[in-house]
Amino acid sequence: MILDSFKLHSLVLQFTYPDAYIVWDRAGDIARHMQDVWPGLALEDSKPNEQNLRSDVVTVSTGVRMSTITNVAGKGLDQLTIDRMVATVDIWRQQLELSTFNRVSCRAKYVRDFSDKAAAIAEVLSWNLFRIPNDRVFNHHQTESNTSVEGTWKFEDKASFTFLRVGAEEITIEIKAHPDFPETQMKKTAARAYIDFDRGSLGEIDAKSFWLAEWLKGYLHVLHRDLPKVIPSKA
Amino acid sequence: MRKPTGSRTDIPEQLSFSELLVGVSETQASVPPEDGRSIAVTSKIDAPRVHSDGHAASRRRPHGSVLYPHLFAEGSGSSAVALKLLSQAMADADSAAEAYSSGDLLAVSARLGQIAAAASAAHAKTEFNEALGMVVSHIRRAVLKADATSVNLDQLHTLSRTLRMLFETPTIPLDNAGQLIDELDAVGWDGDHSEVETLVAALLSSDANQSEASVSPAPAAEPQS
Numbered sequence: 001m002i003l004d005s006f007k008l009h010s011l012v013l014q015f016t017y018p019d020a021y022i023v024w025d026r027a028g029d030i031a032r033h034m035q036d037v038w039p040g041l042a043l044e045d046s047k048p049n050e051q052n053l054r055s056d057v058v059t060v061s062t063g064v065r066m067s068t069i070t071n072v073a074g075k076g077l078d079q080l081t082i083d084r085m086v087a088t089v090d091i092w093r094q095q096l097e098l099s100t101f102n103r104v105s106c107r108a109k110y111v112r113d114f115s116d117k118a119a120a121i122a123e124v125l126s127w128n129l130f131r132i133p134n135d136r137v138f139n140h141h142q143t144e145s146n147t148s149v150e151g152t153w154k155f156e157d158k159a160s161f162t163f164l165r166v167g168a169e170e171i172t173i174e175i176k177a178h179p180d181f182p183e184t185q186m187k188k189t190a191a192r193a194y195i196d197f198d199r200g201s202l203g204e205i206d207a208k209s210f211w212l213a214e215w216l217k218g219y220l221h222v223l224h225r226d227l228p229k230v231i232p233s234k235a
Numbered sequence: 236m237r238k239p240t241g242s243r244t245d246i247p248e249q250l251s252f253s254e255l256l257v258g259v260s261e262t263q264a265s266v267p268p269e270d271g272r273s274i275a276v277t278s279k280i281d282a283p284r285v286h287s288d289g290h291a292a293s294r295r296r297p298h299g300s301v302l303y304p305h306l307f308a309e310g311s312g313s314s315a316v317a318l319k320l321l322s323q324a325m326a327d328a329d330s331a332a333e334a335y336s337s338g339d340l341l342a343v344s345a346r347l348g349q350i351a352a353a354a355s356a357a358h359a360k361t362e363f364n365e366a367l368g369m370v371v372s373h374i375r376r377a378v379l380k381a382d383a384t385s386v387n388l389d390q391l392h393t394l395s396r397t398l399r400m401l402f403e404t405p406t407i408p409l410d411n412a413g414q415l416i417d418e419l420d421a422v423g424w425d426g427d428h429s430e431v432e433t434l435v436a437a438l439l440s441s442d443a444n445q446s447e448a449s450v451s452p453a454p455a456a457e458p459q460s
Contacts (some may be wrong), residue, residue, distance in 0.1 A: 104302075132277050160300040203297040213407040214363075221305035 001224065002127070002231045006110035006195060013085060014200075016103040017207070023064055024151075026050050030095045034060050042091060042097040060088060069093050077216065086212045098207045105200025106219050116150065117191040120168035124149050124189045125194050127231050128152040128168065159203055162222075164230060165196040195231070197223050261286050280328040306363070306405055314405065317360035321371070321402045324353040328395035335388055343391075344383035350394070366412035367405055371398065373416045376426035387425075393422045 023030070028044070031053060037042045042056035051062035059070040069088055071081060092098060125131065130149055140147055150167030159213040170191045177185035199219055256434045299318075300307040306314040334342035354375035361368035374394070382392075397415050401407065407415075419426070 114419070133271050158295065159297045201297055203295050205297060205302065209404055209406050209408050209411065213304070214306065214406060218303045218305045221311075223307065225308075 001228060001233055002109055003195065003224070003227065006112045006193075007143075008077065009072070009109045009111040009194070011077065011109075012069075012107045013069045013212075014066065014105045014107075015068075015089070015092065015097050015101050016066045017096070017101050019064055021064060022095075022097055023049075023051075023062060026095045030062050030091060033095070034062075034088065036093070036152065037084050039074045058084075064094075067096075077220070082213055082216060085216075089210075089212050093207050101205040103200055103202055104205055104210070104215060105198065106216065107196065107198040108219075108223070109199075110195045111192045112194075114168075114191045114193065116148070117168060117170040117195070117215060119151050120170075120191045121147075121192045124166060124168045129231065131231065158214070160199065160201050161197075162200075163198040164227075165198075165205055166194065166231065168193050195227070197227070247331070262431070263308060268319050296403075300404050303406065313360035314363045317363075317367075317371075318402060318405060319356045320353045320357035320360070321398055324350045324357070324374075325395060325398040325402055328398055332388060332391040332395060335386070336390055340383045343386065347378050347381055347383060350398075351375055353379065356437065366407060366409040367401060370401055370412045370415050370419075371411075372399070373419060373426035374398070377419060377424035380425065389423045390424060393418060394424060 017148055023221040031043065034053050038053075038055055038060065039059050041053045041058070041060065042055065044052040044059070046052070048229040049065075053060045053062075057071060059068075059072075061068040061070070069085055102229060112120075112123070114123065121132075132147070132149060135141075148168050150165065150169075150172075153162075155162040155164075168191070170189060171189065172189045174188075175184060175186040177183070192201055199222065201215070305311055307318055307320075309315055327349045331343050331346035331350070334340075334346060354371050358368055358371045358375055363373055374397070378394070397419060400415065404411075416426070
């Protein structure tokens with residue numbers, strides 16, 4: 001399967017629900033409980049409609065209408081992370097007195113690193129989903145530095161939605177040095193192919209009977225079952 | 236932290252605003268052609284997707300197979316077997332109600348026997364949710380005890396409704412399971428009988444010799460309503 005050669009880069013879990021104004025009364029309690037669940041979590045910013053707590057690997061955002069867990073640079077979906085996500089949702093459910101979710105969604109981005117962008121593009125093109133003409137097109141040539149490839153599939157009905165994005169990208173991170181510490185100057189570029197799977201459930205989802213751990217299993221079940229239908233494994 | 240856009244789940248890094256604007260909305264305009272008639276022109280423009288949350292249709296409670304597809308997927312394990320058996324029991328309960336309405340008590344008795352057998356086999360596969368197993372166990376006991384000549388239509392409808400609820404919400408929490416058992420009790424599906432204990436014990440010992448039901452034996456200390 002194509003995902004075998006990719007690693008989970010980031011995972012975002014999002015819940016929307018009817019207005020939970022009680023967040024204004026319990027913001028402190030919520031933050032304290034979240035810190036018990038996620039070590040190293042500290043306040044990033046707080047606004048009237050949401051509070052954001054952040055650590056090296058996670059951002060937990062609690063809001064009036066929507067709350068989000070963003071996992072980056074972590075171990076992905078290991079059991080400890082799932083347990084912490086479950087505990088986080090339990091805190092929201094209890095502290096915000098949620099009886100229903102309007103939407104539960106998860107977006108997982110898988111990446112595979114390449115030596116340069118051309119190699120990443122070549123990988124994506126090798127899936128035979130798109131093609132870039134060899135000759136000049138729209139006055140551009142495929143070897144031009146900013147040329148890339150990206151595709152999106154959208155599926156939706158009344159009960160669920162799925163967005164699948166694939167493509168190649170080049171990320172550049174540049175840290176400008178402070179005059180006192182010129183050695184901290186850094187510029188790094190990374191090229192990668194990505195598969196970005198965003199799927200959610202819609203409707204009036206009973207918060208009490210909602211099982212996050214099982215829902216995530218279902219999410220991964222659908223991803224692994226159907227991704228090969230869109231991106232066939234290479235022979 | 237980047238704000239959410241449309242119904243896509245927010246990934247906060249490396250995505251430009253234009254990358255997030257992948258939704259398509261339609262705008263309509265009436266353009267009067269030269270002959271004076273009016274024609275509708277539909278054009279598609281890129282725009283943030285509107286949340287589906289407000290749609291009346293999307294407010295329906297999603298089926299368990301939508302939220303937890305792996306539990307229902309054939310060949311995926313015991314949960315799929317349990318849910319298939321519950322589905323069969325649900326159909327049998329509906330058939331029993333139909334048979335009762337037409338006065339066919341023999342058919343009612345046969346259907347109740349099938350429901351008891353399905354519930355017995357399903358119970359052994361409900362280890363993924365003890366609360367579900369508790370209701371299934373209660374149904375098994377109550378239906379085993381039941382006499383087709385003494386059941387009524389209300390009981391059969393309640394049984395069918397309960398089985399449907401279990402099938403659609405296999406992740407039912409413990410307190411909701413307790414409520415379902417209370418509802419079954421209230422119409423006469425009583426799963427707490429000493430003679431039923433004996434029947435269940437006999438059934439379990441015979442089940443143990445059957446491959447399907449013995450893969451995952453029922454817990455020794457079964458939750459009681």
